[in-house]
Amino acid sequence: xxxxxxxxxxxxxxxxxxxxxxxxxxxxxxxxxxxxxxxxxxxxxxxxxxxxxxxxxxxxxxxxxxxxxxxxxxxxxxxxxxxxxxxxxxxxxxxxxxxxxxxxxxxxxxxxxxxxxxxxxxxxxxxxxxxxxxxxxxxxxxxxxxxxxxxxxxxxxxxxxxxxxxxxxxxxxxxxxxxxxxxxxxxxxxxxxxxxxxxxxxxxxxxxxxxxxxxxxxxxxxxxxxxxxxxxxxxxxxxxxxxxxxxxxxxxxxxxxxxxxxxxxxxxxxxxxxxxxxxxxxxxxxxxxxxxxxxxxxxxxxxxxxxxxxxxxxxxxxxxxxxxxxxxxxxxxxxxxxxxxxxxxxxxxxxxxxxxxxxxxxxxxxxxxxxxxxxxxxxxxxxxxxxxxxxxxxxxxxxxxxxxxxxxxxxxxxxxxxxx
Amino acid sequence: xxxxxxxxxxxxxxxxxxxxxxxxxxxxxxxxxxxxxxxxxxxxxxxxxxxxxxxxxxxxxxxxxxxxxxxxxxxxxxxxxxxxxxxxxxxxxxxxxxxxxxxxxxxxxxxxxxxxxxxxxxxxxxxxxxxxxxxxxxxxxxxxxxxxxxxxxxxxxxxxxxxxxxxxxxxxxxxxxxxxxxxxxxxxxxxxxxxxxxxxxxxxxxxxxxxxxxxxxxxxxxxxxxxxxxxxxxxxxxxxxxxxxxxxxxxxxxxxxxxxxxxxxxxxxxxxxxxxxxxxxxxxxxxxxxxxxxxxxxxxxxxxxxxxxxxxxxxxxxxxxxxxxxxxxxxxxx
Numbered sequence: 001x002x003x004x005x006x007x008x009x010x011x012x013x014x015x016x017x018x019x020x021x022x023x024x025x026x027x028x029x030x031x032x033x034x035x036x037x038x039x040x041x042x043x044x045x046x047x048x049x050x051x052x053x054x055x056x057x058x059x060x061x062x063x064x065x066x067x068x069x070x071x072x073x074x075x076x077x078x079x080x081x082x083x084x085x086x087x088x089x090x091x092x093x094x095x096x097x098x099x100x101x102x103x104x105x106x107x108x109x110x111x112x113x114x115x116x117x118x119x120x121x122x123x124x125x126x127x128x129x130x131x132x133x134x135x136x137x138x139x140x141x142x143x144x145x146x147x148x149x150x151x152x153x154x155x156x157x158x159x160x161x162x163x164x165x166x167x168x169x170x171x172x173x174x175x176x177x178x179x180x181x182x183x184x185x186x187x188x189x190x191x192x193x194x195x196x197x198x199x200x201x202x203x204x205x206x207x208x209x210x211x212x213x214x215x216x217x218x219x220x221x222x223x224x225x226x227x228x229x230x231x232x233x234x235x236x237x238x239x240x241x242x243x244x245x246x247x248x249x250x251x252x253x254x255x256x257x258x259x260x261x262x263x264x265x266x267x268x269x270x271x272x273x274x275x276x277x278x279x280x281x282x283x284x285x286x287x288x289x290x291x292x293x294x295x296x297x298x299x300x301x302x303x304x305x306x307x308x309x310x311x312x313x314x315x316x317x318x319x320x321x322x323x324x325x326x327x328x329x330x331x332x333x334x335x336x337x338x339x340x341x342x343x344x345x346x347x348x349x350x351x352x353x354x355x356x357x358x359x360x361x362x363x364x365x366x367x368x369x370x371x372x373x374x375x376x377x378x379x380x381x382x383x384x385x386x387x388x389x390x391x392x393x394x395x396x397x398x399x400x401x402x403x404x405x406x407x408x409x410x411x412x413x414x415x416x417x418x419x420x
Numbered sequence: 421x422x423x424x425x426x427x428x429x430x431x432x433x434x435x436x437x438x439x440x441x442x443x444x445x446x447x448x449x450x451x452x453x454x455x456x457x458x459x460x461x462x463x464x465x466x467x468x469x470x471x472x473x474x475x476x477x478x479x480x481x482x483x484x485x486x487x488x489x490x491x492x493x494x495x496x497x498x499x500x501x502x503x504x505x506x507x508x509x510x511x512x513x514x515x516x517x518x519x520x521x522x523x524x525x526x527x528x529x530x531x532x533x534x535x536x537x538x539x540x541x542x543x544x545x546x547x548x549x550x551x552x553x554x555x556x557x558x559x560x561x562x563x564x565x566x567x568x569x570x571x572x573x574x575x576x577x578x579x580x581x582x583x584x585x586x587x588x589x590x591x592x593x594x595x596x597x598x599x600x601x602x603x604x605x606x607x608x609x610x611x612x613x614x615x616x617x618x619x620x621x622x623x624x625x626x627x628x629x630x631x632x633x634x635x636x637x638x639x640x641x642x643x644x645x646x647x648x649x650x651x652x653x654x655x656x657x658x659x660x661x662x663x664x665x666x667x668x669x670x671x672x673x674x675x676x677x678x679x680x681x682x683x684x685x686x687x688x689x690x691x692x693x694x695x696x697x698x699x700x701x702x703x704x705x706x707x708x709x710x711x712x713x714x715x716x717x718x719x720x721x722x723x724x725x726x727x728x729x730x731x732x733x734x735x736x737x738x739x740x741x742x743x744x745x746x747x748x749x750x751x752x753x754x
Contacts, residue, residue: 260689
């Protein structure tokens with residue numbers, strides 16, 4: 001046993017897969033211990049931004065005004081500020097006006113904010129009549145100029161509060177352009193590493209919780225499938241005869257009838273109300289045992305007439321003892337490999353079912369498949385909200401990749417011909 | 421010829437039995453759940469349906485179609501009779517269209533998409549696998565992890581990645597549908613071109629996934645073959661490596677064809693979900709809209725058709741296998 005483990009951990013593929021998988025499992029276990037918020041709590045309200053808030057650090061504006069500011073003199077602060085406020089459309093509009101006012105086009109660079117504004121400052125004259133320009137357009141440029149001037153101003157912003165008695169605004173302070181707050185002093189700062197999803201939930205927390213649920217589904221389904229497959233395979237292979245015929249009949253049937261079809265029919269028939277993660281796991285487990293049964297049977301068949309088994313039989317050992325001591329140890333490696341594959345397939349089946357809208361009940365838990373389903377239902381890809389679905393795909397791929405890698409590693413340990 | 425005849429007739433009998441079992445599953449699975457299926461169906465549907473005449477017509481039609489008041493066995497034969505006539509009833513969500521008319525078009529989209537994709541993925545994967553076994557070295561070391569990654573990657577994941585890269589970010593290819601939304605299906609070049617352009621991404625996503633799994637399997641098979649006596653003997657004889665590779669490829673392909681016959685169901689299932697990502701007008705998308713619309717007859721019909729497609733494909737592969745591997749015939753004639 002010890003020797004086998006040593007051999008297994010010498011396989012590079014197995015170790016890499018094992019490390020990735022362990023890291024994922026550790027994250028799933030440790031993350032909720034540190035961050036104790038409800039992973040499915042809705043934190044962002046749909047405003048003009050919609051609910052898909054992009055990833056980033058969210059600093060409370062109200063609180064940051066209350067925190068004592070520091071003064072930092074940074075050279076590029078003004079340029080950055082203006083650059084972020086001048087939209088691409090404004091830049092094109094400015095260029096258009098300048099070209100019409102007779103500035104050579106090759107001198108205007110809309111990406112260089114500083115030179116563009118210099119040109120605008122020097123040349124723009126609100127009274128200037130440009131032939132062919134509509135009155136609305138002239139007014140547009142006047143407004144644009146006002147806003148450019150506002151952006152260029154170096155004065156601060158006055159803070160005012162409403163007097164409770166008179167209702168008049170009273171100045172309570174100013175915010176200068178050189179004021180900075182230290183984010184660690186602001187009481188309310190939230191890091192949304194992966195933004196929020198369509199419901200306004202923190203994708204990071206949701207993803208960790210969903211990964212946990214999906215792994216649970218995978219493990220429960222994998223264990224069920226492997227147990228059924230092992231028992232049926234042993235029965236068919238060892239007892240043979242009618243038992244073998246019956247088991248093989250069902251195995252052959254279920255190999256050809258697509259598993260997804262059976263899953264769809266059962267999940268739909270169970271109905272939305274009763275579909276929890278565990279139910280889905282059990283359903284997947286009860287449909288995915290076919291391959292294990294087939295392979296175990298084939299292995300037992302070849303073991304059944306080996307000398308050590310015959311010896312055991314002659315010694316009058318009971319059947320269960322023969323199976324446990326003379327057969328199981330020989331197929332143990334295979335069964336473990338099958339279990340690993342079953343876990344990975346079960347996670348993918350859950351995801352496929354959820355994308356079809358037949359996954360676990362939607363409001364109580366998140367699974368990786370459900371997150372994909374929601375992201376697609378709310379059209380995250382075409383809206384460019386990559387954080388709602390890309391991390392999910394990455395996690396699914398990593399889980400499945402690590403499990404497959406472990407499996408290939410084991411395969412190479414037990415089938416020396418495949419080694420490099 | 422006797423051997424072949426026995427082999428084929430045996431396979432045909434199996435095909436019949438499997439089909440019957442699939443049909444039984446399709447009929448009985450939903451009915452094993454407690455409650456009156458038609459009442460449950462209509463109750464679910466009535467939540468979202470405003471067309472009262474439609475609800476009434478559907479209810480009557482389904483009591484007729486399923487004959488829920490009759491004994492189970494009679495119900496089964498009524499259903500069987502209707503299905504043989506291609507009568508799957510009205511669609512709940514697209515009333516007054518019948519299920520058959522909806523499925524008639526989506527079936528072909530799926531066949532045209534999946535059949536070539538699965539075959540081409542299978543062939544490319546096998547060629548890459550045999551090369552990995554033969555060349556070893558850096559090629560093998562690069563291909564193996566990539567293949568493991570691709571084979572474990574979900575089809576919908578690959579579809580999404582391709583959609584985002586080529587469809588949305590680069591804007592090279594259209595992201596949804598089977599043809600331009602401004603077109604009417606016709607036999608014109610413009611329509612044909614539109615279909616091809618829309619075909620690329622779903623096709624690629626299925627092919628790329630398939631390549632990985634077959635490459636891994638083929639690599640293992642070819643390694644066994646390369647260590648076998650006939651290869652060593654051929655090398656002693658001084659036969660060229662390119663010729664030996666052909667022998668190895670042929671022999672290693674045989675178990676792979678059986679593998680394809682066994683895996684085709686899983687592959688079709690994965691590809692159906694990939695279709696959804698691209699809103700490809702095939703069975704996958706139809707199934708999704710049926711599930712969203714609580715359209716029970718549609719779900720039942722789609723699953724039956726998918727099963728049938730897979731069964732036919734498996735049967736065809738087994739027949740093909742009998743022709744390419746003469747040993748099959750030999751074992752049958754014993």
